[in-house]
Amino acid sequence: MTLQETFGARLRQAMDTRGPLCVGIDPHPSLLTAWGLNDDVAGLERFTRTTVEALADRVAVLKPQSAFFERFGSRGIAVLEKAVAEARAAGALVLMDAKRGDIGSTMGAYAETYLRKDSPLFSDAVTVSPYLGFGSLRPALDQAVLSGCGVFVLALTSNPEGAEVQRSTAAGGRSLAQVMLDHMAAENAGAQPLGAVGAVVGATLGDAGADLDINGPLLAPGIGAQGATPADLPRVFGAAVRNVVPSVSRGVLKEGPDAAGLRAAAERFADEVRAAVTDA
Numbered sequence: 372m373t374l375q376e377t378f379g380a381r382l383r384q385a386m387d388t389r390g391p392l393c394v395g396i397d398p399h400p401s402l403l404t405a406w407g408l409n410d411d412v413a414g415l416e417r418f419t420r421t422t423v424e425a426l427a428d429r430v431a432v433l434k435p436q437s438a439f440f441e442r443f444g445s446r447g448i449a450v451l452e453k454a455v456a457e458a459r460a461a462g463a464l465v466l467m468d469a470k471r472g473d474i475g476s477t478m479g480a481y482a483e484t485y486l487r488k489d490s491p492l493f494s495d496a497v498t499v500s501p502y503l504g505f506g507s508l509r510p511a512l513d514q515a516v517l518s519g520c521g522v523f524v525l526a527l528t529s530n531p532e533g534a535e536v537q538r539s540t541a542a543g544g545r546s547l548a549q550v551m552l553d554h555m556a557a558e559n560a561g562a563q564p565l566g567a568v569g570a571v572v573g574a575t576l577g578d579a580g581a582d583l584d585i586n587g588p589l590l591a592p593g594i595g596a597q598g599a600t601p602a603d604l605p606r607v608f609g610a611a612v613r614n615v616v617p618s619v620s621r622g623v624l625k626e627g628p629d630a631a632g633l634r635a636a637a638e639r640f641a642d643e644v645r646a647a648v649t650d651a
């Protein structure tokens with residue numbers, strides 16, 4: 372695989388050319404209603420198509436939240452499959468937010484679902500949980516490298532409940548999250564320009580209080596509806612802020628269904644991120 376084909380290279384290039392932003396596609400029932408749509412498969416399809424058409428040719432990363440599609444069973448998954456293919460065709464990287472985590476043998480099936488090139492849900496990257504043990508992720512980590520894809524591993528999540536688990540002290544006195552971050556750094560060692568293993572670290576944390584030097588991307592959800600702003604990023608991420616992929620879902624989606632409104636919101640967030648990172 373050439374350097375250009377690695378996930379790290381593709382992500383870096385997308386962020387440099389399109390701006391440092393991930394927009395989440397989270398079709399909440401309340402958003403469907405606010406857009407004048409019904410909370411049914413037709414509404415889901417219209418919402419998703421509008422968002423992809425408005426943003427896939429300009430934002431670096433689109434992150435569909437699988438749960439909102441799974442709600443509708445197989446017909447919802449069909450909408451998701453189409454959205455992934457169309458977003459990728461328009462040049463966006465697709466990060467499937469599925470937060471999968473299971474024993475290794477089952478993780479192998481998830482890896483095939485999202486990271487094998489001939490799968491109907493093939494995406495550029497997927498979110499996973501390491502809290503069944505980092506080693507349980509091995510099939511996804513290996514499949515990602517084979518396919519030139521990325522894996523975003525939950526480390527310090529944006530929700531307040533996460534700390535109970537993630538900040539607990541593990542063997543050797545490190546926090547459990549730090550143990551996971553250290554595994555990620557080991558996976559990414561030597562990769563240029565960035566490794567394929569990303570960490571998820573909430574922008575809401577105030578100060579991450581962890582060593583985020585993993586030589587990989589740092590997905591930062593929590594901007595917008597959960598209260599964080601791009602200006603918070605330098606404080607949370609310190610020197611690692613240049614590897615941050617800030618993520619906004621409702622903060623952009625609430626500006627729909629008008630495509631111009633969605634685009635303007637995404638551009639505004641990307642501009643604010645650029646300013647915050649430049650000033651850092």
Ligand SMILES: O=C(O)c1cc(=O)[nH]c(=O)n1[C@@H]1O[C@H](COP(=O)(O)O)[C@@H](O)[C@H]1O
Nearest residue numbers: 395436498528529573592596597619620621
């Ligand atoms: O992995 C994620 O994307 C994620 C991790 C995390 O720590 N917190 C978090 O909010 N998310 C996801 O990011 C999105 C946040 O949506 P908004 O709060 O509407 O911007 C949701 O799809 C969450 O599932």
